[in-house]
Amino acid sequence: LSKSSQIVSGLALITFKLFLQALEDGLKKADADPSVKAVMICGENGKFSAGADIRGFSSPKRHGVALSPIVSLIESSEKPVVAAIEGVALGGGLEVALGCHYRVAHAKARMGLPEVTIGLLPGAEGTQRLPRLIGVPAALDMITTGKHIPATEALKLGLVDEIVEENTIEAAIRLANKVIGQPLEPRRLSLKPVPKLPNMEAFLREALVKVKRQARGCLAPELCVQAVRAATERPFAEGVRRERELFGLLLSSGQAQALQYAFFAERAVRRWAAPGGASWSSAAPQPVRKAAVIGLGTMGRGIVTSLVKANIPVVALEQDLEYLNKGRKAVMLLLEREAMKMEGGAQTLDFHNPARLQFTVDFDLLCDVDLVIEAVFENMALKKEIFHKLSKICKPGALLCTNTSALNIDEIASATNRPQQVIGTHFFSPAHVMRLLEIIYGRHTSPTAIATAMQLAKALKKVGVVVGNCFGFVGNRMMFPYVQQAVFLLEEGSRPEAVDQVLEDFGFKIGPFRMSDLAGLDVGWRSRKEQGLTGPSLAAGTPARQRHGQRYSPLPDLLCEQGRFGQKTGKGWYQYERAGGRTATPDPWLHDFLSQYRDTHGIQSRFIDQEEILERCLFSLINEGFAILAEGIASGPEHLDVIYINGYGWPKHRGGPMFYASTVGLPRVLAKLQKYSEAHPDVPGLRPNAFLKKLVAVRSPPLKEWMSYLSHQSPKL
Numbered sequence: 188l189s190k191s192s193q194i195v196s197g198l199a200l201i202t203f204k205l206f207l208q209a210l211e212d213g214l215k216k217a218d219a220d221p222s223v224k225a226v227m228i229c230g231e232n233g234k235f236s237a238g239a240d241i242r243g244f245s246s247p248k249r250h251g252v253a254l255s256p257i258v259s260l261i262e263s264s265e266k267p268v269v270a271a272i273e274g275v276a277l278g279g280g281l282e283v284a285l286g287c288h289y290r291v292a293h294a295k296a297r298m299g300l301p302e303v304t305i306g307l308l309p310g311a312e313g314t315q316r317l318p319r320l321i322g323v324p325a326a327l328d329m330i331t332t333g334k335h336i337p338a339t340e341a342l343k344l345g346l347v348d349e350i351v352e353e354n355t356i357e358a359a360i361r362l363a364n365k366v367i368g369q370p371l372e373p374r375r376l377s378l379k380p381v382p383k384l385p386n387m388e389a390f391l392r393e394a395l396v397k398v399k400r401q402a403r404g405c406l407a408p409e410l411c412v413q414a415v416r417a418a419t420e421r422p423f424a425e426g427v428r429r430e431r432e433l434f435g436l437l438l439s440s441g442q443a444q445a446l447q448y449a450f451f452a453e454r455a456v457r458r459w460a461a462p463g464g465a466s467w468s469s470a471a472p473q474p475v476r477k478a479a480v481i482g483l484g485t486m487g488r489g490i491v492t493s494l495v496k497a498n499i500p501v502v503a504l505e506q507d508l509e510y511l512n513k514g515r516k517a518v519m520l521l522l523e524r525e526a527m528k529m530e531g532g533a534q535t536l537d538f539h540n541p542a543r544l545q546f547t548v549d550f551d552l553l554c555d556v557d558l559v560i561e562a563v564f565e566n567m568a569l570k571k572e573i574f575h576k577l578s579k580i581c582k583p584g585a586l587l588c589t590n591t592s593a594l595n596i597d598e599i600a601s602a603t604n605r606p607q608q609v610i611g612t613h614f615f616s617p618a619h620v621m622r623l624l625e626i627i628y629g630r631h632t633s634p635t636a637i638a639t640a641m642q643l644a645k646a647l648k649k650v651g652v653v654v655g656n657c658f659g660f661v662g663n664r665m666m667f668p669y670v671q672q673a674v675f676l677l678e679e680g681s682r683p684e685a686v687d688q689v690l691e692d693f694g695f696k697i698g699p700f701r702m703s704d705l706a707g708l709d710v711g712w713r714s715r716k717e718q719g720l721t722g723p724s725l726a727a728g729t730p731a732r733q734r735h736g737q738r739y740s741p742l743p744d745l746l747c748e749q750g751r752f753g754q755k756t757g758k759g760w761y762q763y764e765r766a767g768g769r770t771a772t773p774d775p776w777l778h779d780f781l782s783q784y785r786d787t788h789g790i791q792s793r794f795i796d797q798e799e800i801l802e803r804c805l806f807s808l809i810n811e812g813f814a815i816l817a818e819g820i821a822s823g824p825e826h827l828d829v830i831y832i833n834g835y836g837w838p839k840h841r842g843g844p845m846f847y848a849s850t851v852g853l854p855r856v857l858a859k860l861q862k863y864s865e866a867h868p869d870v871p872g873l874r875p876n877a878f879l880k881k882l883v884a885v886r887s888p889p890l891k892e893w894m895s896y897l898s899h900q901s902p903k904l
């Protein structure tokens with residue numbers, strides 16, 4: 188290989204015009220130069236390529252030079268072309284490597300076709316070449332999930348020819364030298380047949396059913412299957428034409444924009460900002476070498492599991508030995524399951540080692556931890572008592588976190604001698620699975636505390652979103668009007684299964700009533716009793732369906748009074764096969780109960796169509812989102828969207844509630860809220876928020892400009 192024979196791509200991201208042109212020029216030059224015997228393509232700075240610049244897909248001037256012809260050019264080269272893959276080879280980057288005749292990867296490299304995750308499919312012939320190289324099942328798995336696979340797996344699949352621990356470029360050059368003169372025909376993937384399966388048709392049919400079920404309305408996985416099917420049924424060139432057609436469909440579907448927005452939103456929320464100018468760029472986190480979790484109930488056990496998985500030693504504390512033993516058993520079970528999913532199993536997690544995980548009822552053992560996460564019952568007095576104790580026992584620098592789902596962080600902090608180190612870390616259930624960590628700063632929370640909580644989120648492989656302190660914070664505060672509307676719809680004539688169906692068809696993983704049964708109706712009941720909305724503290728003579736002059740539905744309270752707490756008791760909004768059962772079946776008892784309830788309260792039952800169900804639930808949630816933005820509880824709509832996608836099962840291909848509002852059109856959202864508010868004047872959640880009205884008045888600017896229309900910063904910021 189002469190020096191001039193090496194073509195170095197020079198960019199980790201393919202910026203189409205510059206990189207592709209350079210690649211094409213270089214390839215042509217190498218082909219024309221008789222002194223060049225082989226070509227090696229590598230990346231710069233230890234990265235092969237992360238694929239196309241995603242921002243380019245939504246730009247009106249999309250890729251001036253197309254990738255496919257270049258991949259074909261590489262493949263048709265008369266001189267062997269070897270890809271030297273370091274770092275990542277993703278999307279268009281991997282498609283370039285598939286055009287090469289040989290692929291050498293560093294052992295730490297990762298490869299994938301993640302286009303499906305941004306609403307697309309591999310559009311540079313990847314859906315046609317990959318099945319030819321690694322077979323349909325493995326290719327379909329990579330293309331429909333978008334997962335990144337490690338080099339070791341790529342070698343097993345035959346995606347790469349060799350993996351090396353040392354210098355990949357030298358290894359690729361060595362391989363290139365070795366293969367000079369060997370026939371290239373068998374290395375050109377476009378000329379290879381797709382390996383046959385005895386049951387190809389049935390396999391593809393089942394694959395389609397599976398991705399449709401999982402995709403919940405997201406188009407890309409289904410179209411990926413169709414593109415791979417084309418590879419199995421058509422000659423290469425026709426398969427490519429089909430791939431291009433399907434790519435075009437996805438590009439104009441709207442879902443691709445939503446998913447690409449979500450990709451950047453998730454990264455944007457890392458750049459947090461809080462009152463007084465504190466931000467990600469200036470605040471430094473403190474190390475968390477050891478942590479504690481208080482309370483090993485539903486949430487605590489998942490939080491412990493998360494910490495252990497992140498290799499952070501944990502002290503797990505309960506109120507007494509009985510609860511401790513129950514909690515220990517549950518944690519061990521979760522960890523065993525997690526270990527089974529990991530290479531190296533229990534040894535990797537090392538959770539039987541007391542230096543890594545210790546169970547106790549003794550608060551004194553918390554004296555040397557760097558961070559405590561409290562996850563006891565949702566009760567202010569109890570939380571204050573615990574935080575008071577912690578501030579006496581924990582070392583001065585320790586961060587004190589609460590997993591409260593709604594309570595006031597400042598009030599909890601007031602029980603300590605270090606309010607600057609008190610912060611909300613709101614995990615979502617199940618805590619070792621859900622990606623969201625809502626991080627709530629109080630009036631006195633220090634920038635270091637926020638930075639440390641964000642760093643913790645990263646260590647736990649979660650998405651941290653920093654928000655301000657208010658009842659329910661962002662996620663639950665937006666959820667209240669949504670669930671409230673769902674219950675009002677039952678009062679007016681609908682049924683739980685009808686409401687759930689509409690929202691599940693929209694793409695939610697689970698509708699509001701299934702969700703409520705899963706979480707337990709008693710959780711909200713306890714909170715409403717604490718707020719004096721129901722139970723013994725409710726003033727005598729309070730109208731059944733009114734609180735503080737506003738509409739209130741006692742339906743959830745009435746179910747709880749009947750012992751219907753949801754899945755845990757085998758009955759809630761649905762009936763289940765047994766207490767703890769998971770299969771929800773519509774319950775005739777509940778239907779009769781709803782009829783009687785309507786009769787008792789003189790409510791005329793009416794048919795409620797899908798549009799009304801969807802709009803009242805979603806628009807009231809979005810309306811609350813505008814209130815949150817206007818109050819400065821979150822720094823931008825992206826925060827709300829990331830929270831909803833990662834914590835509440837909002838369908839990612841719809842981009843989050845605020846993005847969805849922007850696609851529906853703010854004037855339409857406003858008009859519908861006005862209409863429903865006129866019909867239900869006693870429901871504040873339907874009254875259009877002033878910020879929404881203002882945005883409509885200034886002709887609905889694009890979402891990224893919304894915050895600039897808040898004329899004054901709210902007192903919270």
Ligand SMILES: CC(C)(COP(=O)(O)OP(=O)(O)OC[C@H]1O[C@@H](n2cnc3c(N)ncnc32)[C@H](O)[C@@H]1OP(=O)(O)O)[C@@H](O)C(=O)NCCC(=O)NCCSC(=O)CC(=O)CCCCCCCCCCCCC(=O)O
Nearest residue numbers: 237238239240241242277278279301310311431434435454
């Ligand atoms: C690469 C990563 C694994 C790195 O992760 P990490 O280290 O954790 O860093 P991050 O914080 O994630 O990223 C850092 C920084 O980089 C930004 N970024 C990362 N990747 C991209 C990207 N691909 N584009 C743009 N920006 C990117 C990221 O946003 C961060 O910046 P910040 O936002 O400012 O903080 C990880 O980042 C990752 O996984 N990235 C995504 C990789 C990916 O999805 N790649 C695939 C891209 S799509 C692609 O490659 C497809 C193609 O190339 C095929 C093109 C085919 C075109 C053919 C067209 C033919 C069509 C014919 C029909 C047309 C019809 C018609 O025109 O209508």
Ligand SMILES: NC(=O)C1=CN([C@@H]2O[C@H](COP(=O)(O)OP(=O)(O)OC[C@H]3O[C@@H](n4cnc5c(N)ncnc54)[C@H](O)[C@@H]3O)[C@@H](O)[C@H]2O)C=CC1
Nearest residue numbers: 482483484485486505506510562563564565590591592616
């Ligand atoms: N369950 C859920 O889906 C979510 C709950 N949360 C919040 O997380 C917190 C915990 O909720 P869950 O885990 O659901 O409650 P839970 O009732 O399942 O568990 C609470 C645990 O705290 C323990 N505990 C009580 N007093 C204690 C004390 N003095 N010392 C040590 N341990 C004590 C109890 O023994 C019990 O095991 C609450 O603040 C809740 O609002 C937040 C997100 C979701």
